[in-house]
Amino acid sequence: MKTIPYGSQWIDDTDINAVCSVLKSDWLTQGPMIERFEKEIAEYVGSRYAVAFNSGTSALHGAMFAAGITSGDEVITSPITFVATPNSAAYQGAHPVFVDIDMGTYCIDPQCIKEVITEKTKVIAPVDMAGYPVDLPVIMEIAADHDVVVIEDAAHALGAMREGTRVGSEADMTMFSFHPVKHITTGEGGIITTNREDFAERLQLFRSHGITKDPRRLIKNDGPWYYEMQELGYNYRITDLQCALGLSQMKKLEHFIARRNVIAKMYNDAFRDRPNIIIPPVPKAAQSRHAYHLYPIRVSGIDRKSVFLDLREQGIFCQVHYIPVHLQPYYQEVFGYREGDYPIAEEYYRAEISLPMFPRMTDDDVTQVITTVQKVIQGNS
Numbered sequence: 592m593k594t595i596p597y598g599s600q601w602i603d604d605t606d607i608n609a610v611c612s613v614l615k616s617d618w619l620t621q622g623p624m625i626e627r628f629e630k631e632i633a634e635y636v637g638s639r640y641a642v643a644f645n646s647g648t649s650a651l652h653g654a655m656f657a658a659g660i661t662s663g664d665e666v667i668t669s670p671i672t673f674v675a676t677p678n679s680a681a682y683q684g685a686h687p688v689f690v691d692i693d694m695g696t697y698c699i700d701p702q703c704i705k706e707v708i709t710e711k712t713k714v715i716a717p718v719d720m721a722g723y724p725v726d727l728p729v730i731m732e733i734a735a736d737h738d739v740v741v742i743e744d745a746a747h748a749l750g751a752m753r754e755g756t757r758v759g760s761e762a763d764m765t766m767f768s769f770h771p772v773k774h775i776t777t778g779e780g781g782i783i784t785t786n787r788e789d790f791a792e793r794l795q796l797f798r799s800h801g802i803t804k805d806p807r808r809l810i811k812n813d814g815p816w817y818y819e820m821q822e823l824g825y826n827y828r829i830t831d832l833q834c835a836l837g838l839s840q841m842k843k844l845e846h847f848i849a850r851r852n853v854i855a856k857m858y859n860d861a862f863r864d865r866p867n868i869i870i871p872p873v874p875k876a877a878q879s880r881h882a883y884h885l886y887p888i889r890v891s892g893i894d895r896k897s898v899f900l901d902l903r904e905q906g907i908f909c910q911v912h913y914i915p916v917h918l919q920p921y922y923q924e925v926f927g928y929r930e931g932d933y934p935i936a937e938e939y940y941r942a943e944i945s946l947p948m949f950p951r952m953t954d955d956d957v958t959q960v961i962t963t964v965q966k967v968i969q970g971n972s
């Protein structure tokens with residue numbers, strides 16, 4: 592029996608050669624590949640700037656810093672996300688405030704954001720859950736009314752389109768992750784895209800210890816060796832090796848996204864009218880495109896855990912995305928969240944299973960998943 596994981600990278604010889612050529616060069620890090628990769632991503636999403644980091648999490652942390660988040664501020668996000676989203680606010684001493692999800696998108700419900708905005712709110716961080724492009728225009732409008740920065744967590748959504756526009760150019764800052772299960776990989780890595788020069792400069796400062804060597808920014812200048820640490824930053828730098836891999840992967844991105852959409856269509860066609868399965872939401876607006884980082888089904892009227900265990904036993908290495916963040920012990924202890932606080936997120940969590948979704952899956956793999964899911968669902972109903 593073939594085991595199929597829920598996600599996996601796709602590395603070929605051109606990727607390997609790209610990394611090897613950097614290994615033979617003078618620069619393993621801080622060389623020309625980083626800027627080239629940043630330019631490539633900025634051009635792809637249509638943003639003026641892109642600043643690469645050594646993970647999506649450090650990129651989000653950088654975005655919170657660039658937005659000026661400090662102790663006591665509030666940051667609004669969805670409870671259905673990876674912990675990295677609210678954690679990046681907590682790193683800066685802020686209080687993560689959750690808003691329940693819309694069951695029609697699995698993303699934050701924009702209609703409920705206004706209810707929790709206070710004068711302490713400094714950032715709204717919507718998440719494009721599974722690759723579904725969140726309704727950003729509505730969120731941008733609310734943010735503008737309250738002078739709040741929008742950081743879109745698009746870790747799942749490189750290549751997604753919102754009414755003809757690629758995700759990555761509309762929020763104040765947008766984060767993409769390059770972890771191996773994402774649309775392209777750099778091993779570990781992340782990036783912030785933005786149209787604001789001041790944000791780009793602060794992101795560059797933050798990823799390298801808060802140090803600048805830029806003569807225009809120095810408070811004084813002792814000579815050509817001189818640098819100044821002007822902020823408390825980190826070593827969040829990505830390497831040239833990683834960016835060479837990212838550049839090579841970018842050549843295949845459109846093919847990867849197209850393949851993810853073909854797999855999603857095969858799943859949708861097989862599961863749409865089946866009892867006990869709810870397929871993931873599809874963007875309704877014209878010229879919108881789901882990026883299908885994940886394919887999250889919900890089961891209804893049957894026990895999720897038995898379905899999950901049976902699928903795993905039969906080689907379908909499914910996952911669950913996500914345990915609502917407000918149910919994590921740390922969030923309960925430190926921020927006082929309780930079970931019941933976000934009932935829609937909890938209802939979603941109780942029923943969710945992420946089926947295998949990665950472009951290297953063959954049609955036979957997809958068929959194996961479909962038949963196994965149908966068999967397991969039938970056996971549990």
Ligand SMILES: Cc1ncc(COP(=O)(O)O)c(C=O)c1O
Nearest residue numbers: 646647648673675746768769770
């Ligand atoms: C929604 C979301 N945000 C942030 C991250 C963090 O990205 P990284 O793993 O690159 O640090 C992830 C990673 O899975 C994610 O899924």
